[in-house]
Amino acid sequence: MKIKHSSRRWTIERILCEILKLPEVSAKHAQHLHADLYSAAIRHFSSWRKAVEAAGFEYQRVSKRKLRGHWSCERIVAEITQLSKKNSNHVRSNRRDLYSAAIRLFGNWQSAVEAAGFNYDEIRQDWVSSDADKIRFRKK
Known part of the structure; x- marks a missing residue:
């Protein structure tokens, strides 16, 4: 797979829009296949999780990394x-x-x-x- 790169300026709105387009929103997927989006999300939201949650996802449900014992x-x-x-x-x-x-x-x-x-x-x-x-x- 090819890593996507973009020279367009990353805004909060653009980051959220791009996250919504992803077929998978795990951090690992974003780091490997959407590195520019991942980096921009970290810059604007301080973590991938916060960016994903700002896009409206419940991070624990969409994350590939599950908490042991299904903590609530x-x-x-x-x-x-x-x-x-x-x-x-x-x-x-x-x-x-x-x-x-x-x-x-x-x-x-x-x-x-x-x-x-x-x-x-x-x-x-x-x-x-x-x-x-x-x-x-x-x-x-």
Whole structure:
């Protein structure tokens, strides 16, 4: 297959229009076959995912890369709540799947923790000021 290149200026409208024309909107497909579009999308939207979502797609459904275990916002909140009962703060290293899914679906770990009903600042303060294994989750 031939890689498409264009010398025309990339605008947000043009990027979105071109994404809508793609037979497949996965990042891998765009990187390999539509490199100029992919680069322009990154420049204007800061990520391919944000560009695809701005075009109206639900990224998780159209992405070739699926989250292990089919994570949902509800499942992430339930897992965080369950971890709070165990006083576990090693999510980033021991539960990489949960941490990655939370970042992907909530934008950052803080938003996921807060969606579960916890005060992130208190949790973070406990983690910084106390023994790392004794973090306490407190509901807002």
